[in-house]
Amino acid sequence: MNPMLILPIVIPLITALALVLSGWNGRKAAWLALIGALAHFAVNISLLLGVVNGGIQATYLGDWSAPYGITLVADNLAAALVAVTGLMGTTVCLFGIRDNLDESCGRGFFPLFHLLLMGVTGAFLAGDIFNLYVWFEVMLIASFILLAKGGSRIELIASVKYVTMNLVSSAIFLAGIGLLYAKTGTLNMADLALKLNENPDARLVLSSGAFFLTAFGIKAAVFPVYFWLPASYHAPPTAVAAIFSGLLTKVGVYALMRTFTLIFTQDQEFVTDLLLVVAGLTMVMGVLGAVSQNDIRRILSFHIISQIGYMIMGLALMSPLAIAGAVFYLIHHIIVKTNLFLIGGIIAYHGNGSYELKRLGGLFRHQAWLAVLFLIPAMSLAGFPPLSGFFSKFVLIKAGIEAQSWWIVAVALMVSVLTLVSMSKIWNEAFWKPRAEEKGDGATPVGFWMPACILASVTLGIGLNPGPLFEFSQETAAQLLNSERYIRAVLGEVVP
Amino acid sequence: MEWFWAIIVGALFATAIFQLLRRNLAKLAIGLILLSNAANLLIFSSAGLTRGKPPMVPEGVETLAAGHADPLPQALILTAIVISFGVIAFFLALLRLASQRLGITDLEELKE
Numbered sequence A: 001m002n003p004m005l006i007l008p009i010v011i012p013l014i015t016a017l018a019l020v021l022s023g024w025n026g027r028k029a030a031w032l033a034l035i036g037a038l039a040h041f042a043v044n045i046s047l048l049l050g051v052v053n054g055g056i057q058a059t060y061l062g063d064w065s066a067p068y069g070i071t072l073v074a075d076n077l078a079a080a081l082v083a084v085t086g087l088m089g090t091t092v093c094l095f096g097i098r099d100n101l102d103e104s105c106g107r108g109f110f111p112l113f114h115l116l117l118m119g120v121t122g123a124f125l126a127g128d129i130f131n132l133y134v135w136f137e138v139m140l141i142a143s144f145i146l147l148a149k150g151g152s153r154i155e156l157i158a159s160v161k162y163v164t165m166n167l168v169s170s171a172i173f174l175a176g177i178g179l180l181y182a183k184t185g186t187l188n189m190a191d192l193a194l195k196l197n198e199n200p201d202a203r204l205v206l207s208s209g210a211f212f213l214t215a216f217g218i219k220a221a222v223f224p225v226y227f228w229l230p231a232s233y234h235a236p237p238t239a240v241a242a243i244f245s246g247l248l249t250k251v252g253v254y255a256l257m258r259t260f261t262l263i264f265t266q267d268q269e270f271v272t273d274l275l276l277v278v279a280g281l282t283m284v285m286g287v288l289g290a291v292s293q294n295d296i297r298r299i300l301s302f303h304i305i306s307q308i309g310y311m312i313m314g315l316a317l318m319s320p321l322a323i324a325g326a327v328f329y330l331i332h333h334i335i336v337k338t339n340l341f342l343i344g345g346i347i348a349y350h351g352n353g354s355y356e357l358k359r360l361g362g363l364f365r366h367q368a369w370l371a372v373l374f375l376i377p378a379m380s381l382a383g384f385p386p387l388s389g390f391f392s393k394f395v396l397i398k399a400g401i402e403a404q405s406w407w408i409v410a411v412a413l414m415v416s417v418l419t420l421v422s423m424s425k426i427w428n429e430a431f432w433k434p435r436a437e438e439k440g441d442g443a444t445p446v447g448f449w450m451p452a453c454i455l456a457s458v459t460l461g462i463g464l465n466p467g468p469l470f471e472f473s474q475e476t477a478a479q480l481l482n483s484e485r486y487i488r489a490v491l492g493e494v495v496p
Numbered sequence B: 001m002e003w004f005w006a007i008i009v010g011a012l013f014a015t016a017i018f019q020l021l022r023r024n025l026a027k028l029a030i031g032l033i034l035l036s037n038a039a040n041l042l043i044f045s046s047a048g049l050t051r052g053k054p055p056m057v058p059e060g061v062e063t064l065a066a067g068h069a070d071p072l073p074q075a076l077i078l079t080a081i082v083i084s085f086g087v088i089a090f091f092l093a094l095l096r097l098a099s100q101r102l103g104i105t106d107l108e109e110l111k112e
Helices: A003-022 A026-054 A076-101 A109-125 A129-148 A153-184 A189-198 A202-220 A238-263 A268-291 A296-317 A320-350 A368-382 A388-402 A406-432 A446-464 A467-481 A483-494 B002-020 B025-046 B072-102
Strands: A057-060 A071-074
Touching: A003 A026, A003 A057, A003 A071, A003 A076, A003 A109, A026 A057, A026 A071, A026 A076, A026 A109, A057 A483, A071 A076, A071 A109, A071 A189, A071 A483, A076 A109, A076 A238, A076 A320, A076 A446, A076 A467, A109 A129, A109 A238, A129 A153, A129 A238, A129 B072, A153 A189, A153 A202, A153 B025, A153 B072, A189 A238, A189 A483, A202 A238, A202 A268, A238 A268, A238 A296, A238 A320, A238 A467, A238 A483, A268 A296, A268 A406, A296 A320, A296 A388, A296 A406, A320 A368, A320 A388, A320 A446, A320 A467, A368 A388, A368 A406, A368 A446, A388 A406, A388 A446, A388 A467, A467 A483, B002 B025, B025 B072
Parallel strands: none
Antiparallel strands: A057 A071
């Protein structure tokens, strides 16, 4: 057994258990949670380094060899996402300390937060499809409670919608697993890929593929099943909304990328054509929704949807460059989106807790550095050079031109402009216009600006030196499109 | 026997979706319960039902001969039942809290 693959799942579990069993509150619990998150981050980074240097890694729990036992697999995509999860865990935990210490509803935040991290990490590392379902549920149950915990009217309404949609999606996922097992007699993803490659009857397999597409589509919030997201992400406290926006939908995108590059590779044209249309509509509907909103968090929620469209576009084009673009986009987006939600929280902190653009204003005058801090992720989201968003969009659009899918290129460019429109709307309303009412101009707590600064500098770093991440994305794309390496790493030399 | 279960699963999915599309909060919960049971039964029956042939390795033999029941789907369903039980319990508590605090029984009122 390889502990490097087990520790990223076990450390958040130990942290959560220690937090619950110690019964600590307040400062002590916060320190424990932060140490746990840092340890998680460190282990995840070393896993990523191990995968980059040593290739795809797999471990078999209880030494039951694949395809019979539970397998954990880390390829480039999984390891990179796990590493980013660690970064998000640390920064949002840091933000959560200040966000949760004062409130009575802060109790229980840290253990649930770490269980959420465990679920997300487990989903990325799962090597068999039923295990993926179980990790999805771990992640969802933690997120249900985090969302509903405050118990206010807005949170309860959001929770009912969020829980319902996710339960429906889980049931569809489960039905797809059942049908796939009936057809192949295996659940291990590498073994599934091997068995289905030999199976010439693709139509039979695509019926379960359709179940997976629907189930992951709901989780990833793509058109036409995205409506649960803007109905729920504006409700919880900033730290919860930030970690949701960064990680949860991206687990859905990851699952789509994994299953449709590894398992359902037959009759690919049908799936990719469908995905391309879905991607275009997701981008447009998301960005139009954002333009019509006047609340910072609702604007940002709708932007998650339109950005998911870009990632699906990369997957749908299915060329090495497009997949590399999607991977680049995925990593860039998690960092930028989480940061924007955190900065949204700081803006609200200076605006008497209001996210309404009408009630905000004058922040540029009193909090000039906050304006700069906002501009970095906002411009990156809109795709301005030299920030990370520019390069990810550039790669995707280049891939679209190479594939000669002109309409998706046109849509992607137009959506990018509209993204800029709504980012400048937040800028104009919250920072530029004179303030409507007198508010405290107090300093921002360290616990608020530090995580935002860390994430902004990562965005800047990727933007100023995109080479390494782009090369890594290309390597990842090569790995995803050539499933033989994945299969060989999991099943060993059984492969012919 | 598979045809019988196929009809049952189909009927359960249909009923579940019908209940989900109605507006009452309680019927929403019933719809979700039926939906998760339909998915479980689908796994149960789609792997093939074998009567009276438990997968026991007889004494003196190393491996199992063909034609025995497959135990894995049942293990999967057990996991799925436990998960859906927990989640549904949470959902019912959430719905009770929502209807008590907000006085909502109709999904149309779930607006802010």
